[in-house]
Amino acid sequence: MAILLLIEDEPGIRLTLTDRLTAEGHTVETRADGPSGLDAARRSGYDLILLDVMLPGQSGLDLTRALRAKTQVPIIMVTARGDETDRVLGLELGADDYIPKPFSRPELLARIRAVLRR
Numbered sequence: 001m002a003i004l005l006l007i008e009d010e011p012g013i014r015l016t017l018t019d020r021l022t023a024e025g026h027t028v029e030t031r032a033d034g035p036s037g038l039d040a041a042r043r044s045g046y047d048l049i050l051l052d053v054m055l056p057g058q059s060g061l062d063l064t065r066a067l068r069a070k071t072q073v074p075i076i077m078v079t080a081r082g083d084e085t086d087r088v089l090g091l092e093l094g095a096d097d098y099i100p101k102p103f104s105r106p107e108l109l110a111r112i113r114a115v116l117r118r
Helices: 011-023 034-043 060-068 084-093 105-117
Strands: 003-007 027-031 048-051 075-079 097-100
Touching: 003 011, 003 034, 011 027, 011 105, 027 034, 034 060, 048 060, 048 105, 060 075, 060 084, 075 084, 075 105, 084 097, 097 105
Parallel strands: 003 027, 003 048, 048 075, 075 097
Antiparallel strands: none
16 A cells, blocks of 8 residues: 555543544554654655644744745645634645545545545
8 A cells, every 4th residue: 555654742632533444454653743754754655644734842833934945745634623713824835635534534534545646
């Protein structure tokens, strides 16, 4: 399947998502803060990045902006910030999709498959 980078600061969510995505056959690497997530994203060839907006050290919006300056790797923002303004900003900065928390497992998996098909 795909090699995914999950950048999420909440340990419980990080573990749950890693378990679910691994069970679907994906390889998942994780980072818990903005700077280490950006460093990992720049160093490795991921098929997709799952990115929280509210991260320590650097926001997911800043990471999206920085990544779009260098790469076209697909980005799905998975975040508690789900109001329309945040969703529009994330998409305008270059995210391929934006999923507000809480979300269902089937929806997340469907959105990952849809982005990877493009």
